[in-house]
Amino acid sequence: MKAISYSRYGGPEVLEFGERPDPKVGPDKVLVQVRAAAVNPVDWKAQAGYLDTIFDTVFPVIPGWDVSGVIVQPGVSVTEFSVGDEVMGYVREDVLCHGTFAEYVAAPVRTLARKPRNLGFEESAALPLAGLTAYQALHRALHLRSGDTLLVHAASGAVGSMAVQIARHLGARVIGASRDEGQDRVRELGAEPVPYGDGFTARVRELAPRGVDAALDTVGGQVLKDSAALLAPDGRLASIADGEVIALGGRYYWVRPDTDDLTALAGLVEGGALTVRVAASFPLERAADAQRANMEGGLHGKVVVTVDHDH
Known part of the structure; x- marks a missing residue:
């Protein structure tokens, strides 16, 4: 072949x-x-x-x-x-x-x-990979629930865009962090866009004064540290990019193959909830x-x- x-x-x-x-x-x-x-x-x-x-x-x-x-x-x-x-x-x-x-x-x-x-x-x-990463991180690492406020990083990217859509389908409010050029895409997906750069954490605080219930880090480094600082007192933190999340009390998540989860993703696509x-x-x-x-x-x-x- x-x-x-x-x-x-x-x-x-x-x-x-x-x-x-x-x-x-x-x-x-x-x-x-x-x-x-x-x-x-x-x-x-x-x-x-x-x-x-x-x-x-x-x-x-x-x-x-x-x-x-x-x-x-x-x-x-x-x-x-x-x-x-x-x-x-x-x-x-x-x-x-x-x-x-x-x-x-x-x-x-x-x-x-x-x-x-x-x-x-x-x-x-x-x-599969991007969809499973988002789906499993939200369900297994963050235990996202309807009514939660979720912060998603690189929200216009492959994993982030999937996470935004899945979270919205679950009934969560989503704050989507991205570069300036991704803002329209984040809004189109159903999240409230916040641009990176000076004043980032203050802008998120304006949208979620009490902190976010959950944060999904897909970038690592300073972005991860910012996420930890933006959590509500009982907020949950997960990263797919930086193992330092464990020291911050969060969960480091690596995607795994799973037929049932893939089938669930296919159902979301067929139902119009995921593009x-x-x-x-x-x-x-x-x-x-x-x-x-x-x-x-x-x-x-x-x-x-x-x-x-x-x-």
């Missing part, structure tokens, strides 16, 4: 397009014909070697954890899916080796769910360009790579 891979740690320049062996389909896996795969910051961070302390790496590595596509072969023990099912997934395994930037991926069933019926493959590929925006798409052979676009940032939406099976 055609795939993107890298044989040493590095930046986009180490990515190569070429032939790789077809995946083996284990008992609890399904073979997915990949239609699209999203680029996430964790992809290029892993590729740079930053996750070497927590993941064994078997070179050459096919990058990518987000995927959407069509099942072409179920494993022998699989009863959840059938040939022809359209699925999406956060295909993270315990070893960096077999990712989603390829014509096919053998995905554990625990990482997949049926894709939303009203989304194309590109948008469906953009949903997914793709900012740019690239063919598989231009994955390095897709990665560069993600690294440069500033896009209001996800970057995806698409796979053409008509050649």
Whole structure:
């Protein structure tokens, strides 16, 4: 099969397009014909070697954890899916080796769910990692409830925009922090926008004089410290970006694959409560360009790579 891979740690320049062996389909896996795969910051961070302390790496590595596509072969023990099912997934395994930037991926069933019926493959590929991160952080780390006031950082970004929408669906009031250029997007998503910069904490205090009930940090550093200072006396704090949150009495959260949560996200999309925006798409052979676009940032939406099976 055609795939993107890298044989040493590095930046986009180490990515190569070429032939790789077809995946083996284990008992609890399904073979997915990949239609699209999203680029996430964790992809290029892993590729740079930053996750070497927590993941064994078997070179050459096919990058990518987000995927959407069509099942072409179920494993022998699989009863959840059938040939022809359209699925999406956060295909993270315990070893960096077999990712989603390829014509096919053998995905554990625990990482997949049926894709939303009203989304194309590109948008469906953009949903899993960012959507799960937001969904799980709000439910499992912050225990967000209707009537809570939630502060979301980088609220126009991939995870932040999902968190705003999910929180609004849960009945929370959302204050969305972002750069100036993201203010309109934050407002469009249903949050009250607050720009970063001098006077940031004072502006949040004006909107929530008693403090916020919960804060989701997606940035780390000073932003995390500001969040802790803005909490109500019994407020909850979670970060997906900075382990220092633990010392501040909060929760450090790392997303995990979960079929039920993915299915819930699909339901939110199908019900109109959650939208997914793709900012740019690239063919598989231009994955390095897709990665560069993600690294440069500033896009209001996800970057995806698409796979053409008509050649």
